[in-house]
Amino acid sequence: MPLRELAEVRRGLTTGANHVFYLRREVAREHRLENRYLAPVVRSPFNGAPAPIAIAPGESPLVAIALPPDIALTKVPRIAAWLRDHEAEALATSAARREPWWALPAHPARLFLAKAYGPRFVQRLADVPMLADQRVYALHPRDGVDLVALAAVLNALPTALALESLGRGSMGFGAVEWTVHDALELPVLDVRRADSRTIARLHAALAGFARRPIEHVRLERDRADRNELDAAAMALAPGGELAPELWSALLASVALRDRYLLPIV
Structure with missing residues (x-):
């Protein structure tokens, strides 16, 4: 099932x-x-550093100035002063093409798909809606699609293997990248087929490790909490018995890229 059938995929903010x-x-x-x-911003972990799936607003080190385009700046005098101080810099960039230039096209979301991948596959789930930086895509589940179940499937083995196998290798430094058009066609398991027990299992499996940092795939393979998530997700379609072979394929492909990946700093 292409991701576009389950969620609207939006580019993250390009502030200019x-x-x-x-x-x-x-x-x-x-x-x-x-x-x-001020809105918290979800960004890809720097240089593929370990990061958990779950993110709370207070855990984001950055906030964005998120003003509605019709607001009178007199209502926000301190933000207005900041913007005046930086107006010349901003108008020398692509921000000048916005009307007004200081109003970002904000579409808060709770679920995010990373744009590029090193040895970790982490799709972040926020406790409350947050803004997406341009290095992640914001996902807005369609009617009838359970948000947390979709997050679970996107963080499971079948999606990681699809991202690894079908991603573009043109980014350099051993990373694979996904354009927004690619992301629309990303094959994912259809959570709409899940009954209430399967949905509950997906929720529980994701909650079991959502707040620990996600490790290199070669370490994730042996984690019991990871295996439970994979089993819950792969129950949505035939082929669950192939999990060991899928893991081997994923690890072999990532190993080919490992030598080019930038070291974690």
């Missing part, structure tokens, strides 16, 4: 001027920017 629109939390506090219009 990250240094203007993305702020570290301490900088936002220092300038006393109006918190109501």
Whole structure:
């Protein structure tokens, strides 16, 4: 089942001027920017560093200035002052093409598909809606699609193997990359076929390890919590007995890329 049948896939934010629109939390506090219009941002872990599936808003080190386009800047004087101080820089970038230039096209989501992959396959699930950086895609499940069950399937072995096998190798440094058009066609297990018991099992399996950092695939293979998630997901279609062979194929392919991957810093 192509992912587009289960979820709307949206590109993440392209601000044109990250240094203007993305702020570290301490900088936002220092300038006393109006918190109501600051939104936490989900980004890919730097250089493929270990990261958990689950992310809470307070765990994101960055916030974005997320103003609605029709707001009067007089209502947000401190953000307005920040924007005035950085207007010349922003208007020298692609941000100048927005109307108004300071209003980001924000589409908060809870589920995110990474754009590029090293030796880890992590699709993040937020506790509440957050904004997607341009290195991840925001997923909005379609009617009748259980959000957490979809997150479980996307973090399971069949999806990891599909991402590894069908991704583009043109990014360099041993990574594979997925364009938004590729992501629309990503083959995934259809969670709409799951009965209530299977949905509950997927929820429980994902919760079992969603908050621990995801390791290199060669280490994940032997994790009992990972095996439970894979078993729950692969119960949605025939072929569950092939899990060992699928793991071997995934590890062999990632091993070919390992020598080119940047070291974790």
